[in-house]
Amino acid sequence: MTTEEHRGIRSYKEDRERYAGFYALSQQSENPEIRVAGRLAKFVSEARDTILTAHEEGRPFVNNNYCTAPEITEAMDIPWLMLYEAPFMAVSVEGLSDQIDETGAMGLGTDLCTAIRSSIYYVEKDLVPVPSAVIGFIFPCDGMPMLHQVIKHSKTWGHIPMFCPDPPYFNDDRSIDYFANELKKMTAFLEKETGAKLDMDRLREVVEESDRQYLLWQEYNELRRAVPCPHGYGLGGPMCFAVSQMFKVGHKDGTEWFQNLVDLTEEKVEKGIGAVEKEKIRLFWFDIMPSGFIFEFMPWLEEEFGAVVVMDMFGNHPYTTIDTSDEQEIWRGLAKRGLFDTPMVRQAMGPAEGFVDDLVRIVKDYQIDVVVWPGHMGHKETQGTFGIMREACRELGVPFMDIRMDIFDRRYTTPDQIKDKFARFFAGIGVG
């Protein structure tokens, strides 16, 4: 075992304790919503513990991704981590800007998506435990294959066997069949590299539990249609994603978390209680939330303007349940979910028409007042679809606000610049 590997394990141990601490603190709150949100910290801590336990016991663990059927690794009982989560989790620790600067010192171009740069940084600096096998995630953008090229050249990760399911471009039936077959190949790879076997009955159970989570997520999302919206940026959307696709995929305690969330929210909606005292503007944040400075920026939006993020890219729910009566349909369902439904992939890969429909439905269903187009610097495809989305908003008669920012790096477009832009925009459309 190398020193660098120790660093990754040490980092996970610190995470485990830190998130357990967040959880304990949250459970002291009298506010049930804080307690529900806090359970996510417990899930993260448990996920870290699963990897650490596997490491200590000398059992294999792998890298998998939210969009390459994590249900399969769960059903095979293989502990898994997601390298790509690193930059998102890093926002909860200090020194994010320093990490980003160091990626520059490593020679990575500043025009490369910060999430990918940071993931590379985590590999090169050995900040993530080294898995026994890697399921690659080479879509939806050009940057993702680059991350995997770096992995193959890494001193500590380079020797790890890797399988990258090949994603077809189009979103039709033939593509689903193709990707379903890729997932079968992926399973064979996992069986070979870890010795675990996939039991289809167990996969069926995981998928059905996962479906229960998705149905509850849909129920919850529909509650966000209420005026005023019961929750803003602080609870819901991205958390639902994290529970169902990262930390509690097909787990009963994830389902219970969703059930609690729905119960609490129904109560709030019935009482007509909103996220803010006086909701004035309902926003659709058409990208990842500004992770790097979310706690500085979002409360300002809510307090200053009564502007509530009612829906966002990760909170969007286009998911359908999977037909578990037939084995092939299970594979196809998982393929569809990973390839067409999961966030970022849904928006960035394939023809833009599908997501125009999402945009239009979201604006109508959630009574959106303003569509915010953050234009994260790494999401190059947003430059290509920008005009189509703006046109769709014009037709709907809903204002469309273009920012252009780095959701991680506060120095790219600073929070103050963004605040200024919002203030002028809201004044311009007569709601500020």
Add this chain to the structure above:
Amino acid sequence: MSEPASRDVDDAPPGQSFDLHIAEVARLVEELGAAGRPTRVWHARGEADALLEKLPMRVGPGAHSGLILRKDVFAELGSPDAGSCPLLLWTRRSELIEDGRITLVGPGLQESEGASLPFGQVVMVGGEALDKGDQSALELKQFVANQIEGYMIRRAPGRLWSRVGREIAGKGFDFEALGAALIAIFKGELPKIRTMQVLFVTSGREDVERLGEIAEEASLIGAELAKEAWRAKGFDPAACSVSHDCGSCSEQQDCDDIREVVLLRRQAKRAAQSAKKAKRAEG
């Protein structure tokens, strides 16, 4: 309803009209009726305002919050377990559509308290002035977000999954009212529509799936029309952004390969559709 002479009408490009699908839907209704499925027909003719006066619920923007809580549900339509199929067909030959006709194949709402019914909804509209630019707007209008009191459309791409509230059901809300509301909304918002009829199928998952086969075929035309509409607005994702001659372009080989693949895929898709259709005709 008169039979269309051919798939293509007026100046619509080949394969870009739904006339044959409209006829297929009519045939399916006849077949289901002949197979003993209970069928009811109502008529809701006249101006949108007049139609709305007779309804037990409010209709129009903001008539509903867009939300019905679980405990307030009278019935669910088109859940993933039960099966669902939304279908929107339009034609310039308005005489193909019997104006105001609302057809229900299967059980009605009032006798379905607590049920989760399969749900097929076909909206067919006719109007000489309709054109491909209306495709997206028409398709979207099927999903009335907050315009019918006590009726909520759930978010599920590719399907129509809805809830009927207990309170509105108590006031007599049924498929006749839903059909009339849809007619009023469509005609009120798109004056180009001259004739319109609505079909609901609740008789079983298999029946809804048969409707799904027609919808699948129609969706190819719908997608093509939507693409054309975007092109007409100046957004062509397939357009070349390199402004020099193809002959001297380093990307030419890639472009040619992509075109070839797209062509092959289209041919394969059409062949699969034809095979499916032939199989159905044999069966």
